[in-house]
Amino acid sequence: MTKPKVLISDKMDPNAARIFAEQGCDVDVITGKTPEELKAIIGQYDGLAIRSSTKVTKEILDAATNLKVIGRAGIGVDNVDIPAASAQGVVVMNTPFGNSITTAEHAIALMFALARQLPEADASTQAGKWEKNRFMGVEVTGKTLGLIGAGNIGSIVASRALGLKMKVVAFDPFLTPDRAVEMGVEKVELDQLLARADFITLHTPLTDQTRNILSRENLARTKKGVRIINCARGGLIDEAALKEGLDSGHIAGAALDVFQTEPAKDSPLFGTPNFICTPHLGASTTEAQVNVALQVAEQMADYLVNGGVTNALNMPSLSAEEAPKLKPYMALAEKLGSLVGQLTRDSVPRISIHTEGAATELNQKPIVAAVLAGFLRVQSDTVNMVNAPFLAKERGLEVREVKTEREGDYHTLVRVSVKTEAGERSVAGTLFSNAEPRLVQLLGIKVEAELAGHMMYIVNEDAPGFIGRIGTLLGENGINIGTFNLGRRAAGGEAVLLLSVDSAVPEAVLKQACALPGVKTVKALSF
Numbered sequence: 001m002t003k004p005k006v007l008i009s010d011k012m013d014p015n016a017a018r019i020f021a022e023q024g025c026d027v028d029v030i031t032g033k034t035p036e037e038l039k040a041i042i043g044q045y046d047g048l049a050i051r052s053s054t055k056v057t058k059e060i061l062d063a064a065t066n067l068k069v070i071g072r073a074g075i076g077v078d079n080v081d082i083p084a085a086s087a088q089g090v091v092v093m094n095t096p097f098g099n100s101i102t103t104a105e106h107a108i109a110l111m112f113a114l115a116r117q118l119p120e121a122d123a124s125t126q127a128g129k130w131e132k133n134r135f136m137g138v139e140v141t142g143k144t145l146g147l148i149g150a151g152n153i154g155s156i157v158a159s160r161a162l163g164l165k166m167k168v169v170a171f172d173p174f175l176t177p178d179r180a181v182e183m184g185v186e187k188v189e190l191d192q193l194l195a196r197a198d199f200i201t202l203h204t205p206l207t208d209q210t211r212n213i214l215s216r217e218n219l220a221r222t223k224k225g226v227r228i229i230n231c232a233r234g235g236l237i238d239e240a241a242l243k244e245g246l247d248s249g250h251i252a253g254a255a256l257d258v259f260q261t262e263p264a265k266d267s268p269l270f271g272t273p274n275f276i277c278t279p280h281l282g283a284s285t286t287e288a289q290v291n292v293a294l295q296v297a298e299q300m301a302d303y304l305v306n307g308g309v310t311n312a313l314n315m316p317s318l319s320a321e322e323a324p325k326l327k328p329y330m331a332l333a334e335k336l337g338s339l340v341g342q343l344t345r346d347s348v349p350r351i352s353i354h355t356e357g358a359a360t361e362l363n364q365k366p367i368v369a370a371v372l373a374g375f376l377r378v379q380s381d382t383v384n385m386v387n388a389p390f391l392a393k394e395r396g397l398e399v400r401e402v403k404t405e406r407e408g409d410y411h412t413l414v415r416v417s418v419k420t421e422a423g424e425r426s427v428a429g430t431l432f433s434n435a436e437p438r439l440v441q442l443l444g445i446k447v448e449a450e451l452a453g454h455m456m457y458i459v460n461e462d463a464p465g466f467i468g469r470i471g472t473l474l475g476e477n478g479i480n481i482g483t484f485n486l487g488r489r490a491a492g493g494e495a496v497l498l499l500s501v502d503s504a505v506p507e508a509v510l511k512q513a514c515a516l517p518g519v520k521t522v523k524a525l526s527f
Contacts, residue, residue: 004068004304005044009033010051012073013293020049023301039063047300049073050080058084069303071296074099074283076233077313078206086314087391089384093299093312096152098292099283104156106282107201107231110255114199114227115140117253119276141165146197148213149204149232150175150185157201158185169193172204194221199229206233216241219251227253231282234260239269246272257282309366315386316365326362329414330370330385332429332437335451335527336416337374339439340427342525343457346420351375351392354402358412364401371416372399410440442496447487449498455525456505461518462488462495469516474501477509494520 006020008029020027025047033041035055042048042064049071050056056070061084070080072094085092113119116137124131145161147154150172158168168185171193180187190213193200200222204210214228214237222228228251230237239260245251246269255276259267262280269275283292302308307323309315333353340351353371355364372388383391392399415428428441429451439449460466467486474481480502488495505524514522 004046004301005066006047006049006300006304007042007045008049009038009054010049010073011053012049012051012296013290015290016049016073016293016297019294019297020301023298024305025301035060042067047071047304049296049300052076052079054079056080056085061085061088061090064088064090069093069300071095071300073292073296075103076205078233082314083390086387089387091303091309091312091315091386093296093303093310095292095295095299096311098295099285099288100153100156102285102288103203103231103282104153104160105285106257106278107153107157107203107229108160110229110231110257110276110278111140111145111199111201111227113276114229114253114255114274117274120274140199143167143198144169144196146193146200147171147185148190148193148200148202148236150180150183151203153232154201154203155183157203158183166199169196190218191221194218195223197223197226199227201229202232202236204232204236206235211235212238214238214242216244219245222251224250225252227251227255229255231257234258234262234264239267243269243272243275246275314390316363316369322363326366328431328435328437329359329362330366332431333367333370333414333416334374335437336414336427336429336439337371338377338527339374339442339451339525340416340418340425341375341378343427343443343523344418344420344425346422348397348418348420350398350400350419352400352402352415352417352419354404354415354417356404356413356415357407357410359414360403360405364403367414368399368401371414372397375416375418413440415441439498442487442498445487445489445494445496447485447496447498449485450483450500451525451527452500453482453527454501454504455527456497456499456501456510456513457521457523457525458497458499458513458519459521460495460497460516461520462491462493463518466495466516466518467497470497470499470513473509473512473516474499474505477506477512479503479505479509 003024003026006025006027009031011031017027017029039060042060046066047069051073058081067090069091075094075096077094080092082092117135121135144167147158147170150170161168162184169188170185171188171190175187216238219241242254246254253274257278258280299310353368369385369388372392373383373385376383376388376391410430413428413430417424417426425443429437429439432438439447439451482500482502485498510522510524
């Protein structure tokens, strides 16, 4: 089997390349390429490991014909066109925990630097001045710290702040009351945080919802004398309004590690009194650089070699431990999605994925993604589990998930239903011996069939002689039957026949089959 090939295009700890090689990947370390140079070589790689320098644009992705995964050694993925990657079925991963402690510690360090005016005091002292009375700081003990964003890094900052005997209030729409209690913080709305916080620190990604979250209006709502720290992302603060607040004295101090435009070489904030800045050093410790490099290599290699998905931004996570359990279910789900897609000619506004019994105990997202991949692949052969949910949303397809924990006729069951103009169409399958996918229900008729290779789907009137006629027709055309599966609603009623055949059935033979007495529908299937 050919080894997956990975390109490391940014400077990274050399142990990353070692891990890729040890996990069974071929790896090239080629840094400093221009976009045109990267476009020229990216087509030969299955994986691309980056930091912040490489810009993965749609143009780069269009040239990356074999690319399966992009791994960002760090948190921010502003330099990756995630929608374009999703549309092309490329998994995008980051390493959200590798530099969490480092970034949190930097925020705390900047908070202390603001509180005690350390950079100004250092510069003054080294200039031969002894301005002891000029630098009157404030204690952090007993002060209120406002967290905007209470995720992984924010929670670490909260822990450190509580250890400093600060009171912590947090604004985060995703923070649950129980989690707030567990963290030891008070969950508040943004207006409350702005009015109460002596220090504000930001720990949220840059999205349409968070862009300029500290806008001119919100900065005006802050408590007079507030000190603001941002080690998250540039663009969260209106920098012009921040300068005005510092100049007016309403804001007592600000410390930025990130800027709206980077590298920041001519910011109007430079030289402003009580302003401290660092050149995006949040993740810049020896430990963090090693950690994120090792993590991205382990995650990417796990995906390329074993199918494990960790810290993906556009696909459900799937651990290496989960993968073996979910693999047969995902195979079943994809086949069921493909079957219902091939049988449905009408437009489909809604698809439902219903799991019963043992299937409900598993991670549902990969099962749903597999169904969608199978269903949409009828329309495009470039669909996979990564881009299927994206394409479904793009097409306005409503996706419903239903779980029934009790067992029915089978220990485990996956049912896929679509709403069409003609009504609801449903197929269902189970696993034999917990590993072998089997179709057990087709449009309300009980059957038992393996979905594999080339097949024929026939709806006919249940009457004597039909099986012989279809067998004779296929034999006369040199088509060998592999398996034969028949189901019916009742004797003499409507029957469904699923045949596996050794080769694709020509259109002319399908027409001959459709002309047989009692036949209502004939369709070729492929899995």
